[in-house]
Amino acid sequence: MPDGLSYTRAKAFRREMTPPEARLWQWLRAGRMRRLKFRRQHPVGPYILDFYCAEAKLAIEVDGAVHDGAEQAEHDRRRTAWLSSTRGIRVIRLRATAVRDDLSGVLDFILEVVRERRGDR
Template identity: 35%
Template structure:
């Protein structure tokens, strides 16, 4: 039997808590991604993959988008992020990381960078 790695039950309440306490940047990006607004691609927010919860996930593209704030600017969290990214990439996912400030100040550039990763993109 294949082991379930997506949205494990034991992470459900934590995923819900993260959705209910989204940062300003997460809310802004979600507004642009929800309801398949970006090139018709469906995104999920606060999806768990393995024991990790990713900010945004597009299953058809195997694309993960992570938003980083100040909490990521120390060696302990950077090491954790590296291990996490390595694990997610080992499952053939692409991980894109953006700083919260990038979303706040240049959301159009962030969306263009995301679209660039779509496999059927003409750009």
């Protein structure tokens, strides 16, 4: 269970979304994407997920250039492994540039992963 600090940080992150996160949120919020319910800046254990769909146990992370560094990439790998092994959450990482330049393709990809997770094939 997340601690009080995680909830406080998540609340602050919701007010300070990056432009790509805000753009994607416009399509994920309020069931606009096939009535799927997503939460933004959702705390899970010691981590805060950019977007989370509980129905599909799917986390969506929008990564900017900071995630290209070796140290951050290793942190992301450990985080993804923890979420998968302890919570059964699948994490997909999207480049911020893909959200900016190919939002339609990004949304199609998210829907495909949700279908796969729910067994809708």
